[in-house]
Amino acid sequence: MITTPQSLLPSSLASISHRVANLPSNSLSHNPGLSKPDFPENSCPGLSSSSNPGRDLGAPAGSMGAASCEDEELEFKLVFGEEKEAPPLGAGGLGEELDSEDAPPCCRLALGEPPPYGAAPIGIPRSPPPRPGMHSPPPRPAPSPGTWESQPARSVRLGGPGGGTGGAGGGRVLECPSIRITSISPTPEPPAALEDNPDAWGDGSPRDYPSPEGFGGYREAGGQGGGAFFSPSPGSSSLSSWSFFSDASDEAALYAACDEVESELNEAASRFGLGSPLPSPRASPRPWTPEDPWSLYGPSPGGRGPEDSWLLLSAPGPTPASPRPASPCGKRRYSSSGTPSSASPALSRRGSLGEEGSEPPPPPPLPLAHDPGSPGPFDYVGAPPAESIPQKTRRTSSEQTVALPRSEEPAPCNGKLPLGAEESVALPGGPRKEVAGMDYLAVPSPLAWSKARIGGHSPIFRTSALPPLDWPLPSQYEQLELRIEVQPRAHHRAHYETEGSRGAVKAAPGGHPIVKLLGYSEKPLTLQMFIGTADERNLRPHAFYQVHRITGKMVATASYEAVVSGTKVLEMTLLPENNMAANIDCAGILKLRNSDIELRKGETDIGRKNTRVRLVFRVHVPQGGGKVISVQAASVPIECSQRSAQELPQVEAYSPSACSVRGGEELVLTGSNFLPDSKVVFIERGPDGKLQWEEEATVNRLQSNEVTLTLTVPEYSNKRVSRPVQVYFYVSNGRRKRSPTQSFKFLPVICKEEPLPDSSLRGFPPASAPPFGTDMDFSPPRPPYPSYPHEDPAYETPYLSEGFSYGTPPLYPQTGPPPSYRPGLRMFPETRGTTGCAHPPPVSFLPRPFPSDPYGGRGSSFPLGLPFSPPAPFRPPLPASPPLEGPFPSQGDVHPLPAEGYNKVGPGYGPGEGAPEQEKSRGGYGSGFRDSVPIQGITLEEGGCGTGGCECECVQEIALHVC
DNA sequence: GTTCTGGAACTATGG
DNA sequence: CCCCATAGTTCCAGA
Numbered sequence: 001m002i003t004t005p006q007s008l009l010p011s012s013l014a015s016i017s018h019r020v021a022n023l024p025s026n027s028l029s030h031n032p033g034l035s036k037p038d039f040p041e042n043s044c045p046g047l048s049s050s051s052n053p054g055r056d057l058g059a060p061a062g063s064m065g066a067a068s069c070e071d072e073e074l075e076f077k078l079v080f081g082e083e084k085e086a087p088p089l090g091a092g093g094l095g096e097e098l099d100s101e102d103a104p105p106c107c108r109l110a111l112g113e114p115p116p117y118g119a120a121p122i123g124i125p126r127s128p129p130p131r132p133g134m135h136s137p138p139p140r141p142a143p144s145p146g147t148w149e150s151q152p153a154r155s156v157r158l159g160g161p162g163g164g165t166g167g168a169g170g171g172r173v174l175e176c177p178s179i180r181i182t183s184i185s186p187t188p189e190p191p192a193a194l195e196d197n198p199d200a201w202g203d204g205s206p207r208d209y210p211s212p213e214g215f216g217g218y219r220e221a222g223g224q225g226g227g228a229f230f231s232p233s234p235g236s237s238s239l240s241s242w243s244f245f246s247d248a249s250d251e252a253a254l255y256a257a258c259d260e261v262e263s264e265l266n267e268a269a270s271r272f273g274l275g276s277p278l279p280s281p282r283a284s285p286r287p288w289t290p291e292d293p294w295s296l297y298g299p300s301p302g303g304r305g306p307e308d309s310w311l312l313l314s315a316p317g318p319t320p321a322s323p324r325p326a327s328p329c330g331k332r333r334y335s336s337s338g339t340p341s342s343a344s345p346a347l348s349r350r351g352s353l354g355e356e357g358s359e360p361p362p363p364p365p366l367p368l369a370h371d372p373g374s375p376g377p378f379d380y381v382g383a384p385p386a387e388s389i390p391q392k393t394r395r396t397s398s399e400q401t402v403a404l405p406r407s408e409e410p411a412p413c414n415g416k417l418p419l420g421a422e423e424s425v426a427l428p429g430g431p432r433k434e435v436a437g438m439d440y441l442a443v444p445s446p447l448a449w450s451k452a453r454i455g456g457h458s459p460i461f462r463t464s465a466l467p468p469l470d471w472p473l474p475s476q477y478e479q480l481e482l483r484i485e486v487q488p489r490a491h492h493r494a495h496y497e498t499e500g501s502r503g504a505v506k507a508a509p510g511g512h513p514i515v516k517l518l519g520y521s522e523k524p525l526t527l528q529m530f531i532g533t534a535d536e537r538n539l540r541p542h543a544f545y546q547v548h549r550i551t552g553k554m555v556a557t558a559s560y561e562a563v564v565s566g567t568k569v570l571e572m573t574l575l576p577e578n579n580m581a582a583n584i585d586c587a588g589i590l591k592l593r594n595s596d597i598e599l600r601k602g603e604t605d606i607g608r609k610n611t612r613v614r615l616v617f618r619v620h621v622p623q624g625g626g627k628v629i630s631v632q633a634a635s636v637p638i639e640c641s642q643r644s645a646q647e648l649p650q651v652e653a654y655s656p657s658a659c660s661v662r663g664g665e666e667l668v669l670t671g672s673n674f675l676p677d678s679k680v681v682f683i684e685r686g687p688d689g690k691l692q693w694e695e696e697a698t699v700n701r702l703q704s705n706e707v708t709l710t711l712t713v714p715e716y717s718n719k720r721v722s723r724p725v726q727v728y729f730y731v732s733n734g735r736r737k738r739s740p741t742q743s744f745k746f747l748p749v750i751c752k753e754e755p756l757p758d759s760s761l762r763g764f765p766p767a768s769a770p771p772f773g774t775d776m777d778f779s780p781p782r783p784p785y786p787s788y789p790h791e792d793p794a795y796e797t798p799y800l801s802e803g804f805s806y807g808t809p810p811l812y813p814q815t816g817p818p819p820s821y822r823p824g825l826r827m828f829p830e831t832r833g834t835t836g837c838a839h840p841p842p843v844s845f846l847p848r849p850f851p852s853d854p855y856g857g858r859g860s861s862f863p864l865g866l867p868f869s870p871p872a873p874f875r876p877p878l879p880a881s882p883p884l885e886g887p888f889p890s891q892g893d894v895h896p897l898p899a900e901g902y903n904k905v906g907p908g909y910g911p912g913e914g915a916p917e918q919e920k921s922r923g924g925y926g927s928g929f930r931d932s933v934p935i936q937g938i939t940l941e942e943g944g945c946g947t948g949g950c951e952c953e954c955v956q957e958i959a960l961h962v963c
Numbered sequence: 964g965t966t967c968t969g970g971a972a973c974t975a976t977g978g
Numbered sequence: 979c980c981c982c983a984t985a986g987t988t989c990c991a992g993a
Contacts, residue, residue: 496986501967503966593986594987607978611985611986641986642986
């Protein structure tokens with residue numbers, strides 16, 4: 001680990017680092033798992049961990065890693081130094097509160113100042129950012145009427161010890177709701193230091209790098225970060241951070257334990273003139289130049305400094321050898337965590353802790369290490385010039401990178417940060433981050449924040465106090481509107497730090513997303529972009545994903561990275577000559593290891609299954625008088641996991657679910673991942689499970705798209721069957737890419753017409769036909785679902801399936817109309833379970849979990865006021881992930897509403913059509929499907945299942961097919 | 964030689 | 979405790 005770096009480091013530091021590394025506890029354990037246990041006992045777990053991990057990880061990563069690694073170490077060392085300083089809360093300049101409004105806002109930006117790169121957009125002040133997960137306190141009204149300013153919970157200036165060398169003057173300011181325990185920190189100075197003393201670093205030693213660390217945030221910075229300092233390795237770090245930092249007491253213990261080390265480090269650091277170690281050593285590989293405004297931000301984004309920085313800390317990663325090193329250690333169990341993706345905010349600790357809070361609490365100081373004025377508008381940390389770091393580093397980046405300190409960062413938004421701004425912060429932040437998050441005491445629950453924010457304040461802020469990233473902002477205000485003209489694709493496989501880039505996010509139509517600011521064209525403005533969440537909660541920076549700057553020949557859009565509160569922000573310029581539009585061809589998505597993030601002190605979100613993100617764009621339009629109007633637009637949800645990306649086709653609903661053995665009817669499938677060459681194959685298996693019949697259906701390509709397949713049901717092999725025949729079909733995108741099978745029935749043809757009473761048709765009298773589930777279609781698994789309330793418009797979406805309600809496929813109007821979305825489609829709820837039916841699941845779809853049958857199992861749904869219709873509309877919790885949602889991009893909308901999605905879906909069907917169709921469907925029902933259905937096949941099934949306990953013969957049915 | 968990708972092996976987590 | 983399924987990460991290989 002130390003090797004190279006050490007060499008670079010002063011002997012003292014080096015020695016220290018070694019020592020650290022060797023510390024018992026630490027164990028450096030690469031193995032996280034190990035470390036964790038040790039922690040308690042060990043004195044300085046964190047340290048140890050830190051040391052290694054990164055390296056290890058890095059190593060594996062690749063050649064590049066080497067460099068990074070080195071850097072990492074350096075940082076590590078540096079960090080230590082800082083820590084020492086930092087720890088004390090107040091250490092250096094702590095105590096000061098910046099926050100005051102006027103405060104110098106770290107955020108302040110110089111509007112108008114051109115960015116370093118090309119067109120100089122107007123600088124945007126950086127807002128204090130809260131950590132991704134965390135919520136920042138709602139902005140408070142600024143002195144000026146009508147304007148808001150972000151407000152840190154409290155700000156504390158960390159000080160750089162005066163050291164300050166850092167210049168930073170001191171320190172960074174942290175906003176802390178609570179008390180900060182860690183030492184970590186804050187040392188913002190580093191950057192400052194750098195700036196101030198460029199010479200010191202000048203040699204290009206690792207130290208020179210700006211502190212990417214700042215970024216450390218993301219991985220935890222805190223944990224790592226801070227922890228990082230303490231524990232480099234992910235695992236360890238996490239552990240350490242976790243264990244140690246989680247409590248103040250723990251931290252204290254740590255500190256004590258590490259005291260010695262810290263002291264030494266500090267000393268060493270001081271000798272070097274590092275004010276604070278923190279600074280971002282990593283930041284950019286290239287020598288840091290004081291003059292470079294960006295330097296302040298930290299490592300260069302371009303280089304991905306940030307990432308690197310993050311990585312460093314975070315990186316603990318596993319070495320190549322061990323695949324999942326990180327997680328093991330301290331991972332928390334998902335189950336325990338409660339909701340996975342954050343489905344429910346409430347659940348998350350954040351609320352209480354501060355997890356989010358954590359982030360928020362310490363809103364990192366924006367870094368402006370440098371003077372705001374000078375550099376540029378962007379206060380953030382990162383944003384260094386692109387050139388700074390080779391992308392390649394990416395891999396290593398992990399190692400290098402420090403996690404961005406998300407929230408941690410001091411949030412001073414207002415306050416200015418010390419320079420190094422985020423980075424510096426970050427670095428320290430890393431540590432800090434954790435600290436920060438953790439440290440802070442209780443923070444208002446996310447919900448609370450949400451409410452506060454949701455209120456709808458005007459998007460007018462002071463340039464000195466821009467809104468945190470987790471602040472909801474309107475996409476439009478007065479004549480201004482930030483619009484995503486071209487939405488990104490619904491899938492984008494994010495890359496890990498250990499991988500190479502997987503490219504920029506692309507648009508569905510090809511090309512890349514395009515964002516445009518309407519209503520303003522006076523001068524260049526900076527467009528910010530970060531990766532936000534896609535869950536039902538308020539939009540906020542995603543804890544497990546970070547934007548990744550893509551550079552290359554093919555990238556035409558200039559951009560640079562910055563780190564705001566631990567969240568990497570990609571900044572681009574909107575030029576009047578381009579109609580204030582930007583082609584987002586420079587934004588990739590980096591996936592952070594769940595274990596790294598989860599271990600962060602304040603992090604409450606769970607990474608597992610939390611793979612959807614949204615691209616969030618922001619623009620701060622200067623209004624004069626030190627005010628800006630901030631508008632934001634978020635893209636459609638983007639699924640970032642490989643799996644989903646290559647995911648198997650999924651059938652979420654289909655209609656009809658049965659037809660005559662003659663086939664020929666049109667069957668519409670809705671789901672996701674359908675391809676132009678997707679095939680739909682019908683099969684029948686014998687009692688022994690052997691394939692008895694197989695037939696590929698003819699797909700109507702013109703009426704099919706990614707989420708809808710329209711096909712013609714093939715003719716069944718035996719047209720003389722006297723009973724309904726249960727068959728199955730699946731969608732295939734190629735070998736190994738088949739959807740789960742769906743059940744379908746072929747009904748015998750009855751020449752004699754048998755009129756059915758309306759009642760029966762519609763509702764199947766309870767007695768005779770169990771409403772729900774019985775339907776054959778559903779295969780076993782599904783519980784009877786209650787129907788979604790038809791009444792509720794909201795549910796009219798695809799999910800609703802009338803068919804479902806009726807339970808019988810035949811009921812669906814089989815008329816031709818497209819299927820677009822027919823009401824008939826039904827969604828299956830999670831199959832398992834609810835009913836009790838043990839059915840094998842022939843139908844295993846239901847991707848989304850539905851609530852169990854509210855109606856006691858019987859619940860099938862009866863939409864139209866059928867006898868059995870559920871009393872109250874039952875609303876499935878689709879929300880989080882509406883089935884369709886992912887795939888369907890609704891243009892322009894930020895929120896993935898199923899409905900919207902659907903609208904878009906049908907190829908032939910224009911957007912918006914969906915609704916109509918649905919209605920039609922309904923209408924059809926209402927009017928009497930009979931009429932609408934020339935040929936009706938009615939199948940009555942009785943299933944024990946429907947009722948509940950059945951064992952399952954679920955299908956006893958009577959099918960009548962009217963000719 | 965790099966950057967992108969697509970695939971897939973491995974391992975952890977949960978049921 | 980074992981088995982299986984699902985998911986997250988890391989690797990590999992080809993374009």
